[in-house]
Amino acid sequence: MRISYKTSEFQTALSQSEQASSIRFWVQFTGLRSILSAQRDNTMASLATAEVCDSNASVLASGDLRVLHPVFQIYGQNRTFSGPIVTLKVFEDNVLVRELLETRGEGRVLVIDGGGSLRCALVGGNMGQLAQNMGWAGIVVNGCIRDVDEINECSIGVRALASHPLKSSKKGVGEKHVPLHIAGTLIRDGEWLYADSDGILISKNELSV
Template identity: 25%
Template structure:
């Protein structure tokens, strides 16, 4: 497998990345019309952490972390390393030594559709990671791959310089040219949710606020008293 290391790709504006960091993954995903969400198998190794940054992408051979070493050189302040493999892998391709090098360069975290190890050390040093697996299985450094090319994770394309937002709910990607409009859409979504939260605290039901009673009626769902339900033979 040959490959390429692309240098200095375009990136989303830093102000837009900073603004997106103020919203949760669920909010941004909904604000983009329920798009951009990476697969749920990518789980955080820590709790209560949210990061946003620009993607440096890596396409590696399974069980081979050579291209992660190559990618470190391409990483800088505000980036998030995004790694996937040419076929499924759960090997522990990333650990504490990689995290040390990346943290020194100002990298904000890792998203890897494969395995990580040294989890206790990653937590202790405060380096956030989202991974498909945790495994002590070691890797080799023997096969070429690519850095800063578009990669696909669970059918979702991540390009170098796109915005990656990750928290306890998962990981979402925002195309770099859509970052600013996504900030505006996320702000509107959060304002809508704040109004709904206030209404629910005041006792309003979602059935009424969202007009869902009509939906239920159109679907043929009815209300029936328990005694009538039992008498009709549909109950206990």
């Protein structure tokens, strides 16, 4: 009976171990699938911003295509990225930033209006890795980031005003999916963002490659 009990106990432990391994594999697989999907979609949607401006003067004049003022620094491995926009308005508080990045990115771009604050960072290395794992194409921060070396190792595109070593508060105050006014430009949830080394464009609709 003792041998049978130990064998059963071992089998139970083995079963639990197998379940844990399966869960870890599924999490890793899901994250990898999101990354590959985002990279595939991002490659398909990538456009040279200068060429877009040259060939779309009338759309620029109408306001359906807009150019952000050149105030952002370039971070992350992907200097070129694009995708549908998810907007977030916060001030020196990054709880909602993490909440959104914990959802599946599906090639979208998180645009954060941090009020232009230069007193703390809204995004750090852990969030950069999270964004990569969850399949976000990029993050644009009207504010600061930190852990620059870590973010520069992430396969996403990141834009921010500057870097700052101080972390933000954790109150959970802010607004999701609201219109933002950043860098002289109105940005709406669901519009499209295109970024490369020349700058950042906001388009009412998805642009053709």
